[in-house]
Amino acid sequence: MNRLHATTIDDLTRALLEREYEIVQFSGHGNEEGFLLEDRNLAGKSMLVSAREIAYMLHETSPHLKAAIFISCYSADSISELVNDAHYVVTIKGSAD
Numbered sequence: 001m002n003r004l005h006a007t008t009i010d011d012l013t014r015a016l017l018e019r020e021y022e023i024v025q026f027s028g029h030g031n032e033e034g035f036l037l038e039d040r041n042l043a044g045k046s047m048l049v050s051a052r053e054i055a056y057m058l059h060e061t062s063p064h065l066k067a068a069i070f071i072s073c074y075s076a077d078s079i080s081e082l083v084n085d086a087h088y089v090v091t092i093k094g095s096a097d
Helices: 009-018 051-061 075-085
Strands: 023-027 029-031 034-038 046-050 067-071 088-090
Touching (some): 009 034, 009 051, 034 075, 046 051, 051 075, 067 075
Parallel strands (some): 023 067, 067 088
Antiparallel strands (some): 029 034
């Protein structure tokens, strides 16, 4: 298991390139447009990463991905982008209170 906290897009990319994963879980903030990761240039601030970008990264780095779990608000809005890269995709519909 590899756990990342306060993750930037660079951290996520590096982790996905270092080894192949069968399960990936993202627990963080999201909105209807994608997922929020830490901004590498502004500590404590977030940057929006689209579902398309996340799906592309998973596709390129984890060809044997079995499950992708996105525990963030509105992650179900991204299902059409994410569903092609894992056998199982778990998302949250609406706000994840």
